[in-house]
Amino acid sequence: MHDRRIDGKPHTFGNEGILYMNAMTWYDHETESIWTQPMGTALQGFYTGRRLEMVPAQVVPWGTWKAEHPETLVLEVSGQFGIEHDPFENRLGTYVLGVVVKDTAKAYRWEAASRLTVVNDRIGDLPVVVYADPESRSAHVFVRRIGSDELEFE
Numbered sequence: 001m002h003d004r005r006i007d008g009k010p011h012t013f014g015n016e017g018i019l020y021m022n023a024m025t026w027y028d029h030e031t032e033s034i035w036t037q038p039m040g041t042a043l044q045g046f047y048t049g050r051r052l053e054m055v056p057a058q059v060v061p062w063g064t065w066k067a068e069h070p071e072t073l074v075l076e077v078s079g080q081f082g083i084e085h086d087p088f089e090n091r092l093g094t095y096v097l098g099v100v101v102k103d104t105a106k107a108y109r110w111e112a113a114s115r116l117t118v119v120n121d122r123i124g125d126l127p128v129v130v131y132a133d134p135e136s137r138s139a140h141v142f143v144r145r146i147g148s149d150e151l152e153f154e
Contacts, residue, residue, distance in 0.1 A: 002040035002052035038098075054100050060138040067136070097139045101126050108132070113139065120144065 004011050006028075016025040016034055024037040033045030040052035058065075066072060095110035104124035113119055113132035120129050132139040 001055050001057035003055050004052070006047065006050070006052070058138065058140075060136070064136040064138045068138075097130060097132065097141070099123055099128065099130070099141050101128075110139070 004013060011031075012029040013026040013035070014029060016027045018025050020036045020043060021038075025043070026035045026037060027033065027045075028035065028047070031046035033042045033047040033050075035042050035047075035052070040054065042048050042050045096107040097110060097113055098105065098107050101123045106121070106123050108119060108130055110132065113130055114134035114137075117133065118129060118131055120127070122128065127144045129142050129144045130139065131142070
């Protein structure tokens with residue numbers, strides 16, 4: 001996910017309706033620049049080459065989210081919200097956990113990461129731990145550094 005603010009000013013994005021590298025593209029209503037969804041980079045228009053800032057996000061089954069955040073409220077639209085849908089159902093091996101730190105990106109296959117549960121790794125200079133819980137089908141990434149010392153998780 002990306003922050004929709006550019007130079008502190010919120011922008012409104014819409015679906016451009018074309019694919020770039022098999023991924024959705026957006027346009028911003030303010031300048032009509034075209035943006036690629038996975039990288040958050042403007043492909044053409046006023047902001048060509050500009051990259052939106054990434055913000056932390058999760059994709060987890062609704063039941064997992066609700067168990068971890070029981071205070072969550074859901075806006076139901078005409079009784080057809082579809083919150084029982086599990087985005088991972090029957091497709092666990094095809095998902096990747098994508099992590100971006102500054103200009104370095106890394107992907108972890110869900111199937112492999114959830115089999116290990118804990119993956120200690122580095123993304124650029126940053127020591128990280130990827131926690132992929134096969135039971136709840138949720139994943140989290142943490143920096144594994146306190147002060148100048150690094151931690152290992154098992």
